[in-house]
Amino acid sequence: MRAWINRQSLLVDYTLSALARHGGRNLGLFVVYSGIVFVLASTMLFTDALRREARLLLAHSPEVLLQKLKAGRHAYLTREDLESLGQVRGVSRVEGRRWGYFYDPVAGANYTLMAPGVDPPDRGRIDVGDGVARARGLAVGDTLSLRSAAGGLFVLVVGRVFSAESSLVAADLVLMHPTDWEAFFQLPGDVFTDAAFTVDNPQEVRNVARKIGERLPEARVILREELLRTYASLFDWREGILLALAGIAAAAFAILAWNKASGLSADERREIGILKAIGWDTRAVLTMKMWEGALISGGAFAVGFLAAWVHVFHLEAALIVPVLEGWSVLYPRFVLTPAVDAVSLLTLGLLTVLPYTLATLVPAWRAAVTDPDQMMRGTE
Amino acid sequence: MSALIELAGVTKVFHEGQHNALVALCDVDLALEAGRITVLQGPSGSGKSTLLSVLGCLARPTSGRVRVAGEVVSNLPEAFLADVRRRTFGFVFQQFHLIGGLSARTNVMLPAYPTGRTHSEIARRAAELLGQLGLEKLTDARVEWLSGGEQQRVAIARALINDPRVVIADEPTANLDSALSAEFLGILAGLRDEGRTVIMSSHDPRVCEAAVVDRVVRLLDGKVEA
Numbered sequence: 001m002r003a004w005i006n007r008q009s010l011l012v013d014y015t016l017s018a019l020a021r022h023g024g025r026n027l028g029l030f031v032v033y034s035g036i037v038f039v040l041a042s043t044m045l046f047t048d049a050l051r052r053e054a055r056l057l058l059a060h061s062p063e064v065l066l067q068k069l070k071a072g073r074h075a076y077l078t079r080e081d082l083e084s085l086g087q088v089r090g091v092s093r094v095e096g097r098r099w100g101y102f103y104d105p106v107a108g109a110n111y112t113l114m115a116p117g118v119d120p121p122d123r124g125r126i127d128v129g130d131g132v133a134r135a136r137g138l139a140v141g142d143t144l145s146l147r148s149a150a151g152g153l154f155v156l157v158v159g160r161v162f163s164a165e166s167s168l169v170a171a172d173l174v175l176m177h178p179t180d181w182e183a184f185f186q187l188p189g190d191v192f193t194d195a196a197f198t199v200d201n202p203q204e205v206r207n208v209a210r211k212i213g214e215r216l217p218e219a220r221v222i223l224r225e226e227l228l229r230t231y232a233s234l235f236d237w238r239e240g241i242l243l244a245l246a247g248i249a250a251a252a253f254a255i256l257a258w259n260k261a262s263g264l265s266a267d268e269r270r271e272i273g274i275l276k277a278i279g280w281d282t283r284a285v286l287t288m289k290m291w292e293g294a295l296i297s298g299g300a301f302a303v304g305f306l307a308a309w310v311h312v313f314h315l316e317a318a319l320i321v322p323v324l325e326g327w328s329v330l331y332p333r334f335v336l337t338p339a340v341d342a343v344s345l346l347t348l349g350l351l352t353v354l355p356y357t358l359a360t361l362v363p364a365w366r367a368a369v370t371d372p373d374q375m376m377r378g379t380e
Numbered sequence: 381m382s383a384l385i386e387l388a389g390v391t392k393v394f395h396e397g398q399h400n401a402l403v404a405l406c407d408v409d410l411a412l413e414a415g416r417i418t419v420l421q422g423p424s425g426s427g428k429s430t431l432l433s434v435l436g437c438l439a440r441p442t443s444g445r446v447r448v449a450g451e452v453v454s455n456l457p458e459a460f461l462a463d464v465r466r467r468t469f470g471f472v473f474q475q476f477h478l479i480g481g482l483s484a485r486t487n488v489m490l491p492a493y494p495t496g497r498t499h500s501e502i503a504r505r506a507a508e509l510l511g512q513l514g515l516e517k518l519t520d521a522r523v524e525w526l527s528g529g530e531q532q533r534v535a536i537a538r539a540l541i542n543d544p545r546v547v548i549a550d551e552p553t554a555n556l557d558s559a560l561s562a563e564f565l566g567i568l569a570g571l572r573d574e575g576r577t578v579i580m581s582s583h584d585p586r587v588c589e590a591a592v593v594d595r596v597v598r599l600l601d602g603k604v605e606a
Binding site: 002003004006007009010011013014017020021270271274275276277278279280281282283284369371372373374 | 430433438439440458459462463465466470471473477479480481482486490491492493494495496497498499502538539542
């Protein structure tokens with residue numbers, strides 16, 4: 001065992017010196033390799049973390065939502081509708097929600113104006129998401145003027161700005177008192193934009209949703225799991241675009257790497273010939289080449305992945321964020337929790353490290369089994 | 381005296397079966413005794429270097445048989461042949477074939493890397509050999525900074541790091557002046573006195589006629605002259 005360790009340590013030593021001797025070429029390869037891993041890993045880490053955030057946030061959202069439709073157009077629910085739906089077997093609670101979209105021409109952004117059923121802000125005050133605060137430069141105590149449905153300016157005082165952690169769902173949110181909301185949208189107090197349901201038995205959510213739909217046939221019923229799927233498919237689609245772009249770059253790199261790794265230069269062949277002539281066996285040559293491939297690809301993988309980690313979790317994924325999160329005009333700015341999916345990591349590792357290492361071994365093996373005399377003469 | 385290396389009916393053809401096939405050695409029978417300095421003499425293209433390669437297991441004969449210390453090695457698989465090469469032979473090439481960008485000491489240490497010995501053990505032995513050859517002050521110098529004579533001594537030290545029984549040198553004095561050639565022959569005599577066998581090729585008459593040389597084998601057109 002000791003002899004094996006000595007042997008490996010000396011072969012690694014030689015490999016490092018060989019890499020240093022062709023420093024410029026290897027450094028270029030290392031930088032490109034790390035760059036590709038960086039893009040792939042950034043995309044992977046960012047979308048994985050976003051999916052996780054969405055999952056955690058939606059865990060507290062209602063299991064079933066209902067929107068009333070009239071001739072396929074969104075219509076308001078009445079208090080009678082809610083009472084009727086609350087009687088559906090399996091529903092433990094139904095809550096009418098009041099919200100509406102508002103386009104703010106000053107910021108060029110859409111806000112979601114909502115009157116919460118529980119713990120609303122005081123009259124004349126609002127709680128805003130950090131996206132709204134950023135877009136309008138608002139802090140607690142500032143005023144926000146919005147043009148109401150009646151045409152007049154509605155002046156509201158900011159009572160609270162939501163933290164960045166809730167930004168994924170609250171970036172564009174403006175919470176206001178129900179009376180303010182009714183006055184702003186010019187709507188009566190007994191209409192609701194949609195209804196949120198709590199279901200007794202989580203196993204029965206689909207059945208209860210079906211019964212709710214039957215009770216109000218002209219309504220659209222949305223399950224939490226469908227929302228999650230929508231988020232997931234949105235991220236998958238955007239991730240796909242970026243991965244496709246990265247894939248083109250990766251393919252170009254693969255050709256470069258294959259060319260470099262699979263074809264030994266005359267100098268490299270001569271060097272292998274010398275090493276064999278002075279006492280190295282085929283196994284030692286292959287081990288040395290394996291270390292070379294592993295050091296370049298493994299090193300580039302480690303550097304690229306660590307850079308991606310810092311980029312995504314400490315620099316807010318500044319380079320890829322415009323591509324990956326564009327579903328809102330107000331881009332949420334929030335801190336992602338570092339998380340790595342082991343399968344994704346392993347897949348990325350296998351797709352980047354293994355092919356390169358193998359590509360270095362094949363030509364080295366061909367060279368190593370040739371007579372050293374031929375290698376040195378260049379007659380192989 | 382029994383033969384350390386024996387060749388029987390050895391033929392070596394390069395590019396066999398192709399239009400540019402070249403017969404480098406033709407039906408060579410040769411026996412070389414241990415503990416002697418043997419010179420292969422002949423003009424350019426006579427097959428000296430090829431014969432050295434076959435003797436030192438760097439190349440396999442196209443046909444014929446090679447025995448080293450009584451063991452037939454010409455048909456051994458590469459892994460075993462490499463082991464025989466490492467244990468038995470040390471090579472000093474005409475162009476030295478040192479690895480550029482590395483120090484003299486590292487070049488000397490290289491043949492011992494796959495043996496499993498420790499770095500410090502190999503480094504100590506390399507420093508010892510370089511010291512014996514008068515290069516103690518140049519151990520850390522990169523080999524491309526050294527003169528031709530110094531590079532050759534580094535190549536000799538490298539040939540000796542695994543303590544081989546046979547040292548093979550291909551045209552060792554071709555790039556040296558008279559004084560350095562004489563010095564080199566002195567080093568070879570020392571190796572023989574340590575009990576090693578020395579086989580070298582040369583077309584230099586001063587080498588073939590040197591007092592330290594025990595035997596001269598003449599080659600012409602790939603054949604050993606009687």
